[in-house]
Amino acid sequence: MSEPVEVTLSINGRDYPLRLEPRRTLLDAIRDECGLTGTHMGCEHGVCGACTVLLDGQPIRACLMFAVQAEGAAIRTIEGLAAGDALNPVQRAFIAHHGVQCGFCTPGFLMLATGVLARDPDISDDELREVLSSNLCRCTGYQNIVAAVRAAIAEMREGSA
Amino acid sequence: MKPAPFAYHRPTTLDATLRLLAELAPQEGRVLAGGQSLAPMMAFRLARPAHLIDINAVAGLKGLAVRERGLRVGAGVRHAEFHRPVVDGPLGIMLASIVRHIAHYPIRTRGTFCGSLAHADPAAEWCAVAATLDADLVAIGIKGERVIPAAGFFRGPMETALEPDELLCEARLPLLPDDTRFGFAEFSRRAGDYAQAMALAVLHLDGTLITGARVGLGGVEAVPRRVAVAETILEGKVPGADAFNAAAAAAAAAIEPLQDPQTDAQYRRELTHAMVYRALMRACPPSGAQR
Numbered sequence: 001m002s003e004p005v006e007v008t009l010s011i012n013g014r015d016y017p018l019r020l021e022p023r024r025t026l027l028d029a030i031r032d033e034c035g036l037t038g039t040h041m042g043c044e045h046g047v048c049g050a051c052t053v054l055l056d057g058q059p060i061r062a063c064l065m066f067a068v069q070a071e072g073a074a075i076r077t078i079e080g081l082a083a084g085d086a087l088n089p090v091q092r093a094f095i096a097h098h099g100v101q102c103g104f105c106t107p108g109f110l111m112l113a114t115g116v117l118a119r120d121p122d123i124s125d126d127e128l129r130e131v132l133s134s135n136l137c138r139c140t141g142y143q144n145i146v147a148a149v150r151a152a153i154a155e156m157r158e159g160s161a
Numbered sequence: 162m163k164p165a166p167f168a169y170h171r172p173t174t175l176d177a178t179l180r181l182l183a184e185l186a187p188q189e190g191r192v193l194a195g196g197q198s199l200a201p202m203m204a205f206r207l208a209r210p211a212h213l214i215d216i217n218a219v220a221g222l223k224g225l226a227v228r229e230r231g232l233r234v235g236a237g238v239r240h241a242e243f244h245r246p247v248v249d250g251p252l253g254i255m256l257a258s259i260v261r262h263i264a265h266y267p268i269r270t271r272g273t274f275c276g277s278l279a280h281a282d283p284a285a286e287w288c289a290v291a292a293t294l295d296a297d298l299v300a301i302g303i304k305g306e307r308v309i310p311a312a313g314f315f316r317g318p319m320e321t322a323l324e325p326d327e328l329l330c331e332a333r334l335p336l337l338p339d340d341t342r343f344g345f346a347e348f349s350r351r352a353g354d355y356a357q358a359m360a361l362a363v364l365h366l367d368g369t370l371i372t373g374a375r376v377g378l379g380g381v382e383a384v385p386r387r388v389a390v391a392e393t394i395l396e397g398k399v400p401g402a403d404a405f406n407a408a409a410a411a412a413a414a415a416i417e418p419l420q421d422p423q424t425d426a427q428y429r430r431e432l433t434h435a436m437v438y439r440a441l442m443r444a445c446p447p448s449g450a451q452r
């Protein structure tokens with residue numbers, strides 16, 4: 001009753017034709033079927049945010065969606081953030097402001113921030129802090145993560161001014 | 162942490178959805194909307210549906226429009242759409258302030274308004290809103306459509322008046338007149354956690370006196386509901402600490418509190434008192450400042 005189905009996922013502009021059981025989550029498919037292990041697996045029930053990816057530009061939890069549901073959507077993962085060797089503004093800001101400690105939560109935070117800033121470049125500071133509460137950092141580096149995203153916002157505004 | 166096997170169905174029309182639901186509901190079939198509650202329950206194997214009927218590709222469910230003095234929210238409308246007011250007037254502002262309490266941003270981009278109602282978690286914000294405003298909830302199945310008032314919709318924790326083969330296809334919230342005042346207050350241990358108590362107060366002032374007060378609670382009892390004793394106390398009173406304390410005390414005394422390891426009955430009553438008081442104060446700030 002749970003026969004494998006054919007699914008094609010579009011991740012970072014590349015198509016991945018897959019055959020998998022419907023119960024496989026998008027996170028399972030990204031890591032195990034497509035080999036893109038930059039998206040991290042934390043809690044597998046939507047609490048930690050380590051698996052955050054962009055689905056048609058929106059940040060989502062990849063563990064709370066089945067891979068079959070993502071057919072036809074444009075998926076973006078941490079591997080798709082940089083253009084060649086050129087990091088995106090959020091990635092650069094995380095380095096400059098020490099927003100990375102152990103690094104486990106980092107891909108999720110980068111996808112979350114990139115997705116939210118693309119939609120809402122004028123986000124208020126209150127809203128930004130609320131958004132960044134979405135993901136868990138167990139090194140408790142939140143201050144630096146907030147500082148990094150603020151710096152990325154400033155840089156993006158300067159760049160577009 | 163892996164869901165049990167299931168068969169996946171992705172209808173594109175409402176007709177096909179309802180036929181699938183009629184056929185598969187008796188075989189452990191369930192509707193999949195945003196999946197932000199169902200998927201974790203499946204990961205823990207608290208839910209083991211044999212069939213999932215995914216309504217994300219169904220045409221015509223994403224409607225969000227004003228008709229007949231009400232806001233109609235289709236089954237495909239996600240929480241994130243309420244981040245900015247979806248309708249002019251107090252209702253849009255109210256929904257935009259409350260949506261920020263629902264889980265976290267990447268959950269709100271997937272989870273749906275109607276899915277939250279159909280899931281009927283006692284601590285769900287939209288369930289408290291629906292109960293407080295006396296929303297009408299539209300259920301549809303192959304046998305037809307019926308409108309269920311919110312007061313009769315919630316039956317228990319994760320239990321509603323929906324039949325297994327019915328889809329909650331639309332929620333209808335009454336528009337609020339421009340002079341409506343409201344306040345919402347919620348307590349949880351961390352941002353985005355399940356609420357241990359929440360209160361929504363909606364009222365008008367006739368001159369200097371309260372009229373038409375609604376006080377709704379969520380996260381404190383098995384189902385969200387309005388608290389008539391608190392509303393009656395407020396009617397005709399001057400807004401302020403005395404009236405608000407009396408109403409909050411009445412609400413806290415009236416409930417049959419849920420209990421969990423973090424929250425015993427007494428603590429939940431105290432939280433209820435505090436949330437009702439804060440919600441009322443937010444509806445009528447003491448400075449007299451107009452909202």
